[in-house]
Amino acid sequence: MGSPNCPPGTDPAELLADAIDGGVTCFQYREKGPGSLAGDGMLALGKRLQAVCRARGVPFIVNDDAGLAAALGADGIHVGQDDEPASSIRARLGAGMIVGVSAHTADEARRALADGADYLGIGPVFPTGSKPDAKAPQGTRLLEELRAAGIAAPLVGIGGITPANAASVLAAGADGVSVISAIALAPSPSEAARRLAEAAARAGRG
Structure with missing residues (x-):
């Protein structure tokens, strides 16, 4: 999540705190899209969000930007196929x-693991509006294929996941699910996170 994903007038740090209190176990700072912050503004928001994560013992991951991850002393970074x-x-x-x-x-997954990736984001599983350049949704096929091939690395389902469909992603072999709008745009971020956490617990991932 980043500031463009929050409803108007919503403090991203407060939204994140509510989401973690509801059951979010990892956070990725993704400051992209129309109206996104840059430079000092992006760094300042990152520090605020990181402080929320640290206070609650949740890993803080930066999306794509190695320089920002280093500046913040982030716990991790998530990159795409077009990145380093x-x-x-x-x-x-x-x-x-x-x-x-x-x-x-599957080839991209194997190459990333050979390069030393700790986990893989697999998707998009369902249609998503959070990433305008997202590839076509592929359902749970790749998750199932990777598990059938014996790949044991942590897999995170991404793309269009909601509390209503998360169970199918977890049943296909995902260790967790990554969401933006399902929490950020929910009437109650903490309730949405709680429902996702419950789906994970039922699948034995909690």
């Missing part, structure tokens, strides 16, 4: 950095 490979990022940011990589095919 995991091996290069780890060399720059240190062995202790969590590195996640988005993968849309």
Whole structure:
């Protein structure tokens, strides 16, 4: 989540606190899209959101930006296929950095793991409005394929996931689900997070 994902007039730090209190177990700072902050503003918001995470013992991940991750001393970074490979990022940011990589095919997944990725973001599972350039949704097929092939690395389902459909993603082999609007735009972020956490618990992922 980033500031463009929050309803008008909503403090991103307060929204994040509500979401974590409802059951969110990891947070990715993704400051992208129309109206997004840059420079000092982006850094300042990152520090506020990171403080919320640290106060509640939740890992703080930065999306794409290795420089921002280093400046904030983030717990990790998540990158896409068009970004630096995991091996290069780890060399720059240190062995202790969590590195996640988005993968849309089995080949991309295997390459990311060979490069040293700690976890994979798999999707988009369902249609999503949070990422205008998202690839076509593929359902749970790739999750099932990777598990059938014996890949044991942590897999996170991404794209269009809600409390109503999260169970199917977890049943297909995901260890967790990543969401933006399902929490950020919900009438009650904490309630939406609680429902997602309950779906994870029922699937044995809680």
